Amino acid sequence: MRMNPVLKTLLSIAAASAMLGAATVGAQTAPAAGQMPAATGGAAASTGAALGKADQKILMDMAAGNMAEIEIAKLADSKSQNDQVKTYARQMIDDHTKALTEIQQLASTKAVTLPSALDKQHQAMADKLGALSGDAFDKAYMRQAGVDDHKKMHGMLNTAHKKAKDPDVKALVTRIQPTVEQRLKAAQQMKPGKAADTKGKAPAAAGASTS
Numbered sequence: 001m002r003m004n005p006v007l008k009t010l011l012s013i014a015a016a017s018a019m020l021g022a023a024t025v026g027a028q029t030a031p032a033a034g035q036m037p038a039a040t041g042g043a044a045a046s047t048g049a050a051l052g053k054a055d056q057k058i059l060m061d062m063a064a065g066n067m068a069e070i071e072i073a074k075l076a077d078s079k080s081q082n083d084q085v086k087t088y089a090r091q092m093i094d095d096h097t098k099a100l101t102e103i104q105q106l107a108s109t110k111a112v113t114l115p116s117a118l119d120k121q122h123q124a125m126a127d128k129l130g131a132l133s134g135d136a137f138d139k140a141y142m143r144q145a146g147v148d149d150h151k152k153m154h155g156m157l158n159t160a161h162k163k164a165k166d167p168d169v170k171a172l173v174t175r176i177q178p179t180v181e182q183r184l185k186a187a188q189q190m191k192p193g194k195a196a197d198t199k200g201k202a203p204a205a206a207g208a209s210t211s
Contacts, residue, residue, distance in 0.1 A: 055164055059114065062157075063103045063104070064119050067100060067115070073145065075141075077093065079129075125144055128140070147187045
């Protein structure tokens with residue numbers, strides 16, 4: 001049976017129209033060539049704006065160290081009867097409070113959550129110091145918090161300065177470093193024996209002679 005030529009022509013036109021319509025819909029729903037890179041770039045920019053894990057750790061370590069120095073210095077200010085030790089402790093409170101405030105402000109802008117309590121190591125140190133008194137306390141405080149802790153913090157800041165990627169974090173480390181160096185030198189110059197000299201006890205004199 002032969003198809004009417006007119007009908008055949010109409011069917012051909014209808015088929016061509018259907019194919020054209022499908023192609024148009026496909027072109028509309030497919031993402032444009034330039035759209036995918038733009039979306040990917042946006043995600044990368046968002047990730048890049050967040051602070052890296054290494055820089056976050058630097059802020060958290062600095063916060064923990066300064067918090068510990070403040071709390072232990074407060075303990076020294078209340079327990080020590082030595083004017084030199086008390087003066088040193090009060091300077092520690094002032095210096096480390098200023099540093100901690102800067103760290104907290106930067107952490108806030110970078111959406112980093114800082115520790116709110118002493119870590120186990122510094123809490124144990126505070127507990128041991130709290131059980132001491134007199135010359136024994138003064139010597140232990142100056143040795144542990146004055147010298148040992150500042151050596152550790154000094155080393156940590158030197159490493160942080162090399163590894164920090166965020167310019168704000170690096171700048172903060174740079175600002176804090178000189179103060180830590182000053183407090184370390186002051187503690188090293190004020191030997192435990194000399195710190196107890198105001199007591200006039202024999203052990204203090206012996207300690208001074210061995211320094």
